[in-house]
Amino acid sequence: MYKILKTEGRAKRAMLETVHGTIQTPVFMNVGTAAAIKGAVSTEDLEGIKTQVELSNTYHLHVRPGDTIIRQLGGLHKFMSWDKPILTDSGGFQVFSLAGLRRIKEEGVYFNSHIDGRKIFMGPEESMQIQSNLASTIAMAFDECPSSVADRHYVEASVARTARWLERCKKEMHRLCGLEDTINKKQLLFGINQGAIYDDIRISHAMRIAELECDGYALGGLAVGESHEQMYHVIEETVPYLPQNKPTYLMGVGTPANILEAVERGVDFFDCVYPTRNGRHGHLYTNRGKINLFNAKYELDNRPIEEGCSCPACRRYSRAYIRHLLKAKEMLGMRLCVLHNLYFYNTMMEEIRQALDEGGFASYKKSKLDGMSGHL
């Protein structure tokens, strides 16, 4: 059950109650594609960095270790020893990211496994079945994420198919939740809006999927090559057509600045590989912009990544030390950087919620963006 606590313009301070606990929004979900946050981050670590929701991936877990294995082990929560909410992405994004390894048909998508090349078929029903086996808190609808440079005709056809797929997802999810041996009979389903950068396609698609009464709605296919202005424009134009009595999720986005802009436009769920991937690559988020710890100027820098930060890295270690770890390819280096970045994101979301609670989101957003001096 989704409950809006407060609004400021279109920005929403809300909460979503699930069988795995309540999610306070706006929220940033921490990406752990293969049932692990890359960078040697344990489930235990997540508790120390304010993680509310972990995100895993249907396609990746289907390929390895196999969703039926996870089901036999009691579901994803038990498997990774995490009892808070988990959102599973449907595999729709892999239709985009594994572009060279798949063929799209009306019934679904034929992949060649990126692990061993074997043929895999995934359609709406299969995606729902896998996600039901995983028993995540929130399942995402199986969609196609078209390229941002796809032409209008292609996008129109793709979006129509994604809408038909959503009906099939809904139906299959309903069937699965009714089965006696389903692990999570209260699994939530989020539908996904597509339409590249064409406002009218986005809006008509939003209206169409809104009728299907999903538990939440996502904007997909953004931050895949279009400009920030185009992305903000699409969010602004489309969000009003997604049911605002349901959570709104902007998939795969983004930078801290992207998130602030999207919260302002009514989005309350986010996820992005930036904090984890950039962390592994030595790029650290701070309130004064992003720093690259590989740079020689940090060789003798005895300060923490960010003064005053209470993440596990900053509480104890210096930039110089972490730089050394990164350069020496010591696993601890990546780990500390990922922990810092996730802590930064999760803390920013906490600040956003607090600002919304206090009716001061606009000024919070301005001062945060000013602090980061537009570098992010």
Added chain:
RNA sequence: GGAUGGGUAUGCCCAGUGGCGAGGGCAGCGGACUGUAAAUCCGUUACAAAGAAACACCGCAGGUUCGAGUCCUGCCCCAUCCA
């Protein structure tokens, strides 16, 4: 003193059948990354520079050749072994 194997651009390690304006790896330096095929990828690492204009001590010096990093001679240095 003798034997053998080596010395390749900017730190290190190495490739290089007479067509080489010499290739790769590491290290260094910088950049990219948005529902993760990413602890990855890209750039850069003599000078000059977009021109049929000029221009590198491949340990050093000669030689053979149209042409030598490559073949020959001598020398220098390094490693290992023998005295």
